[in-house]
Amino acid sequence: MKHIWGMMAAGAWLALSAPVLADVKTGVDAWQQGDYAKAIREWRPLAQAGDPDAQFNMGQAYKLGRGVQADLSTAIDWYRKATAQGHLRAEDNLGLLMFQQGDRAGAMSYLQRASMRGEPRAQYIVGTALFNGDLVGKDWVRAYALMSRAAASGLAQASTSLTQMDKYIPEDQRRQGLAMAANMDQGKGATFAAADQAPVRAAPASVPTAQLPASTPPAARTAAPAPKPATPRPQVAAATPPRPALPRPSASGGWRVQLGAFGAEANARALWSRLTGKVSGLSAYQPFLVKAGAVTRLQAGPIASSADASRLCIRIKAAGADCMPKKS
Structure with missing residues (x-):
């Protein structure tokens, strides 16, 4: 790289x-x-x-x-x-x-x-x-x-x-x-x-x-080493780039992520509102309230693949919430 x-x-x-x-x-x-x-x-x-x-x-x-x-x-x-x-x-x-x-x-x-x-x-x-x-x-x-x-x-x-x-x-x-x-x-x-x-092991004061x-001059940091022909190397800009967007929703995707199960539907809706405010891009997905007896499961999707669902879960977990990929 x-x-x-x-x-x-x-x-x-x-x-x-x-x-x-x-x-x-x-x-x-x-x-x-x-x-x-x-x-x-x-x-x-x-x-x-x-x-x-x-x-x-x-x-x-x-x-x-x-x-x-x-x-x-x-x-x-x-x-x-x-x-x-x-x-x-x-x-x-x-x-x-x-x-x-x-x-x-x-x-x-x-x-x-x-x-x-x-x-x-x-x-x-x-x-x-x-x-x-x-x-x-x-x-x-x-x-x-x-x-x-x-x-x-x-x-x-x-x-x-x-x-x-x-x-x-x-x-x-x-x-x-x-x-x-x-x-x-x-x-x-x-x-x-x-x-x-x-x-x-230390006390809380800090x-x-x-x-x-910087340990090297700017010119040295921006110089790019010649890539090895046998190794594909992604290109990464020298300046700190913006955080990439979440995987895009897919209308034909067969995957979702499950964010929790609740006894009250209102709690599921409240969690969705909180998460869309904390995880940038999550609001582009559709929330699903899946009923199973007295339980309401909150899911989001549709998502194209299990890998995209797992990547979305990593971002959601980083915001402090539970998340699990699930085949829809």
Whole structure:
């Protein structure tokens, strides 16, 4: 996929770890008040003594250039030290920063683990690599699964890439990928925190987020590598594209999505009203109120294929609602 790697530098957001030790918290408090130099004075001795949260915070400070001169190599060193002690947010950021700095092969093992924890940017990178067969073996089913999860999280680049993948990946492999994505979502659990959030084991206090500076000049990010002749590569624009529309309704489609079952028809109608306000494009579908005894099932359609129904469900689930493809 052309231009796809450079896009990860834009719009990546990072936050400092919340503290476990009181002195780390003192540094976080100072950071929140804009006293970055004091934060560094609090964290540096703790980081040098081996505290993984302080090490992670030092990595963030060197990445953002607050309280210290920005130095991405030093940031990587601090992330690596925290990662060696099992700090998962440090590992996520280590992989992303190594990749942005050009060490794509070295970053891939970290990114693969981050992608399985649910980090959307890592899912985007690993999904792209699996699709193209770059750095890892080609696996279109897993690529589609990871890209689906990244798209469902709201990552615009992933939504665009997923649409391009539809042109190349056979329908049966897309269905397998969607099933794998659903299993990933179920197995992720409620303890996942993205790379730009505080560690699970930390206290709830946090430092405000700041945008990740671009790691390469704009000209380098927009230069397109020559495609490999044997590998079809979807074209992805360097600028962040708009989120693609939902699959279009099909008058002759034999599929629907089921959104819930209710004892009162009014509740089904109320859910439809809420969802059409939250999921852009959903109002283009026809709502069906299917009676089964005392139960009213809310369905939407018609939809052309099971793959389109599954993709629609991913978008609906991302809005916080239940959804299940169903043959009409």
